[in-house]
Amino acid sequence: MRAPRLLVALAVAALLAPLGATTASAAPTNDTVAGATAITSLPKTITQDTRTATTDTVDAGLNAICGAPATNASVWFTYTDTTGSGLVVDVRDSGYSAGVAIVAGSPTAGGELVACSPGVAAASGAAGTTYYVMAFSDTPGVNGGDLVATFEPTPPAPETTVTVDPRATAYKDGSARLTGTYSCINADGYQSDIEGELVQQVGRVKISGMFFVYPLECDGTVHPWDAIVTSQNGLFAGGKAANVSVAFACGLVECSAAFVEQRVQVSRNGK
Structure with missing residues (x-):
């Protein structure tokens, strides 16, 4: 009697084994x-x-x-x-x-x-x-x-332009306001800005200040921009000044830059 019982037990175990066993899934073909x-x-x-x-x-x-x-x-x-x-x-x-x-x-x-x-x-x-x-x-x-x-495929390279108006304004607190226009395309969602420096000789002192404008609207149309420039070493005043401005536009792969130098006539308080 033992032998038949043993055979039955083994058969049942063999039948149930696949149900309880775990088989590791194969890695995908592009795993390496x-x-x-x-x-x-x-x-x-x-x-x-x-x-x-x-x-x-x-x-x-x-x-x-x-x-x-x-x-x-x-x-x-x-x-x-x-x-x-x-x-x-x-x-x-x-x-x-x-x-x-x-x-x-x-x-x-x-x-x-x-x-x-x-x-x-x-x-x-x-x-x-x-x-x-x-x-x-x-x-x-x-x-x-x-x-x-x-x-x-990679998107088209970004393009940008920038202009600076030849007239600026100096305020009583010594800051100056610059204005101009820009255009930007193919850089929406990525880094884009205008940065530059305004330099003015006031007496014996060369006054200078940096400015930043960001982010830009990179929709391909021309937009106005303005920036308040504050100097660390003096006060801007009425008279002539020099400006250097650069517009940057970066896409997913490439960046572009537009560079302009502009002589600026600064009027005190807009006069």
């Missing part, structure tokens, strides 16, 4: 550089569950330069830029906090890290450059989730 998913055309959006992705020494080597809090659940993509139009990778729509690293060339064969940022990163270079892109969870303890990665 060797299996990078090829992006053949832009724009392109890829959604992927990265919860079973891992991190390795390649990630760690890149992050030694990047400095992200973590590179968990990294997955890889590759794109060859045949036109030189560059590459933007945006992972901000993902279901977790994600970062992007872009390498020009293979990261396992001397490729150069050219961009690394939370949310969105961009790179531009010569036509024919092959980029490897690592998308990763940048929060310690969070191993991926629902990744949404959008690949696009």
Whole structure:
């Protein structure tokens, strides 16, 4: 009787074993550089569950330069830029906090890290450059989730102009007011400002003061600007002065600058 009972027990155990066993899910095929998913055309959006992705020494080597809090659940993509139009990778729509690293060339064969940022990163270079892109969870303890990665060409370079009116105003407190116009495009949401210096000889003293105007409205139309200039070494007064102004506009990849020198006639209290 013991043998049949033993056989029944073993059969029941074998039947129940698969129900209670746990099987580790396989990592995605693009978990490493060797299996990078090829992006053949832009724009392109890829959604992927990265919860079973891992991190390795390649990630760690890149992050030694990047400095992200973590590179968990990294997955890889590759794109060859045949036109030189560059590459933007945006992972901000993902279901977790994600970062992007872009390498020009293979990261396992001397490729150069050219961009690394939370949310969105961009790179531009010569036509024919092959980029490897690592998308990763940048929060310690969070191993991926629902990744949404959008690949696009880089946007047009920013453009800006600036003018300074030839007349300015000096006030009783010794400050001076400058006015002018500017235009800015392709830099909305990024750094844009006008900065400069006003210099005036008052007696034996050269009075000078810096000014800043920011942010700019980068919508492509012409806007007025004005700035109050205060000197650290004296008071501006009526008379001639010299001004140098620079308008800066930065986009995701590039920055532009417009430079103007202007002789200014300063009127005291507007007279």
